[in-house]
Amino acid sequence: MDDRYCSIMNKNxxxxxxxxxxLICISAAVSVFLLAGIIYYVFMKGIRSVNWNFLTTVTSAxxxxxxIAGNIVNTLYIIIITLLIATPVGxxxxxxxxxxxxxxxxxRLIEFTTETLAGIPSIIFGxxxxxxxxxxxxxxxxxxxxxxxxxxxxxxxITRNTxxxxxxxxxxxxxxxxxxxxxxxxxxxxxxxxSAMPGIITGVILAIGRxxxxxxxxxxxxxxxxxxxxxxxxxxxxxxxxxxxxxxxxLSMSKGQYDxxxxxxxxxxxxxxxxxxxxxxxxxxxxxxxxxxx
Amino acid sequence: MKGNKVSIIGSRGTKRRxxxxxxxxxxxxxxxxxxxxxxxxxxxxxxxxxxxxxxxxIDILFNSDWSPASSNPSYGILYVIFTSILGTTFAILIxxxxxxxTAVFLAExxxxxxxxxxKPAVELLAGIPSVIYGxxGxxxxxxxxxxxxxxxxKNSKTHQFTGGANLISAVLVLxxxxxxxxxxxxxxxxxxxxxxxxxxxLGVGASKIQTIFKVQIPAAKSGIITAVVLGVGRAIGEAMxxxxxxxxxxxxxxxxxxxxxxxxxxxxxxxxxxxxxxEVLFTIGLVLFLxxxxxxxxxxxxxxxxxxxxx
Numbered sequence: 001m002d003d004r005y006c007s008i009m010n011k012n013x014x015x016x017x018x019x020x021x022x023l024i025c026i027s028a029a030v031s032v033f034l035l036a037g038i039i040y041y042v043f044m045k046g047i048r049s050v051n052w053n054f055l056t057t058v059t060s061a062x063x064x065x066x067x068i069a070g071n072i073v074n075t076l077y078i079i080i081i082t083l084l085i086a087t088p089v090g091x092x093x094x095x096x097x098x099x100x101x102x103x104x105x106x107x108r109l110i111e112f113t114t115e116t117l118a119g120i121p122s123i124i125f126g127x128x129x130x131x132x133x134x135x136x137x138x139x140x141x142x143x144x145x146x147x148x149x150x151x152x153x154x155x156x157x158i159t160r161n162t163x164x165x166x167x168x169x170x171x172x173x174x175x176x177x178x179x180x181x182x183x184x185x186x187x188x189x190x191x192x193x194x195s196a197m198p199g200i201i202t203g204v205i206l207a208i209g210r211x212x213x214x215x216x217x218x219x220x221x222x223x224x225x226x227x228x229x230x231x232x233x234x235x236x237x238x239x240x241x242x243x244x245x246x247x248x249x250x251l252s253m254s255k256g257q258y259d260x261x262x263x264x265x266x267x268x269x270x271x272x273x274x275x276x277x278x279x280x281x282x283x284x285x286x287x288x289x290x291x292x293x294x
Numbered sequence: 295m296k297g298n299k300v301s302i303i304g305s306r307g308t309k310r311r312x313x314x315x316x317x318x319x320x321x322x323x324x325x326x327x328x329x330x331x332x333x334x335x336x337x338x339x340x341x342x343x344x345x346x347x348x349x350x351x352i353d354i355l356f357n358s359d360w361s362p363a364s365s366n367p368s369y370g371i372l373y374v375i376f377t378s379i380l381g382t383t384f385a386i387l388i389x390x391x392x393x394x395x396t397a398v399f400l401a402e403x404x405x406x407x408x409x410x411x412x413k414p415a416v417e418l419l420a421g422i423p424s425v426i427y428g429x430x431g432x433x434x435x436x437x438x439x440x441x442x443x444x445x446x447x448k449n450s451k452t453h454q455f456t457g458g459a460n461l462i463s464a465v466l467v468l469x470x471x472x473x474x475x476x477x478x479x480x481x482x483x484x485x486x487x488x489x490x491x492x493x494x495x496l497g498v499g500a501s502k503i504q505t506i507f508k509v510q511i512p513a514a515k516s517g518i519i520t521a522v523v524l525g526v527g528r529a530i531g532e533a534m535x536x537x538x539x540x541x542x543x544x545x546x547x548x549x550x551x552x553x554x555x556x557x558x559x560x561x562x563x564x565x566x567x568x569x570x571x572x573e574v575l576f577t578i579g580l581v582l583f584l585x586x587x588x589x590x591x592x593x594x595x596x597x598x599x600x601x602x603x604x605x
Contacts, residue, residue, distance in 0.1 A: 017503040027395035035415040092323025113331040121531020127579045185316035213423030216533040272421045
């Protein structure tokens with residue numbers, strides 16, 4: 001090093017420091033400008049397509065309408081079914097890992113597979129769902145195939161968030177409850193889960209975000225149908241093909257229908273923004289560990 | 295809770311039974327992940343290997359001619375594998391420096407108020423659906439690349455014009471998409487560096503920047519490696535964002551060539567492929583799956599090492 005005679009008196013001397021400092025600031029600005037640019041561009045291009053008709057009708061040549069109502073309903077279907085299966089299983093798994101299991105081979109295996117499941121790309125889930133639920137189970141291209149596939153995908157998210165939430169519950173709550181003579185399951189159900197609820201809900205909301213944004217895993221499982229469920233046959237829709245908003249966006253994009261694509265993009269961005277705000281509110285407000293300190 | 299009478303004397307039998315059942319149910323839930331990974335692995339292997347047997351391992355993996363629709367079909371995916379590896383590498387080379395520097399900004403440099411702008415922006419970037427990145431890449435990047443292409447290859451007679459759907463566009467989209475992952479994990483690992491290391495470095499007269507780059511980043515090394523590995527996983531597995539942006543012909547991954555990744559090959563052909571062609575697409579899936587499993591195993595190794603050195 002050549003600047004061995006460094007002095008605190010003239011510490012502004014180092015040129016390289018300044019350059020790196022500027023680089024750091026530029027890097028940080030990149031994310032902000034990217035986000036601002038994306039939001040601005042999408043809204044500018046897409047806001048014209050979004051109106052009441054666009055949201056409440058189905059694309060039909062006969063009626064001369066262009067709309068995404070069917071896709072919105074499909075997305076809701078898939079969110080609800082996926083969460084109905086994944087939430088209990090994910091929470092149960094987290095409870096086992098955090099409250100019951102003793103550290104060892106088994107826990108390592110479960111944690112490794114949960115980690116792996118989180119790392120598998122959605123296109124692989126798509127292929128797997130297509131053969132496993134679609135062909136082996138015989139569901140074909142249908143809402144239920146898509147939902148089952150996504151269940152596997154969001155399971156790690158819910159497990160991990162619940163685990164984190166359970167970890168923030170102070171040990172004293174557990175000993176207190178057990179000391180009063182409750183059984184373990186009773187303690188979990190009446191003390192732990194209510195205390196960890198905000199964290200669990202955050203996980204569920206993040207999962208909703210993931211489901212709304214997912215496309216590769218759904219293209220070959222839930223298919224691309226865009227019709228509304230027929231009157232009074234809401235259950236049958238489960239076994240019919242149903243494309244979500246993202247799938248429709250992809251299809252419109254590859255067909256060159258950019259107006260529709262940007263319209264859907266606006267709707268998706270609004271949902272993402274909303275989900276972000278809700279998670280922020282939840283994580284800020286109900287952290288048990290912090291309440292304890294206050 | 296009101297009206298919920300608990301007695302330690304009565305109903306021991308039922309209580310013990312419900313305790314046992316609850317415990318069992320939780321074990322079953324926990325095994326769900328193990329079961330899923332096992333069945334995914336088995337199904338990928340079952341569906342991915344027949345083509346390897348039928349066409350021949352060498353003819354698929356080490357052959358660069360991809361023409362599944364011709365009368366004498368050839369299913370070489372060598373270029374597709376190259377593209378995925380090269381594309382991911384360059385996305386990492388662009389995304390990681392920006393991501394780590396942003397993490398440094400958030401953890402060390404910025405004021406609270408600035409961080410309150412940058413941090414939510416990063417979180418939102420992570421939440422934007424990949425198809426939207428694809429749409430923007432198609433509408434913004436591709437025309438720009440086309441201009442560049444026209445300028446560079448003005449006099450070339452051999453170059454096939456792609457309209458801007460090329461490797462560079464895809465790499466840029468991927469680089470943006472891995473940013474949030476890299477930033478979040480690097481930031482939390484930088485924050486986890488013990489305060490006394492920083493104070494000691496500043497105390498012997500190192501400047502703030504020197505402290506960050508010679509003390510804090512080396513101390514947070516394993517966290518940053520984790521971030522890079524996760525970034526690789528994200529980039530190599532991304533499909534929808536780049537499927538239209540990268541173009542759709544199988545070529546050697548030169549910057550201005552229209553290319554096809556492992557993921558986009560599946561997305562763009564699964565819709566109509568049949569018989570052997572379809573089986574080869576599953577083989578591509580299997581190759582991708584093997585890459586991801588490798589990354590996951592590396593990741594667990596890194597994490598375990600970190601836990602050991604912490605403990």
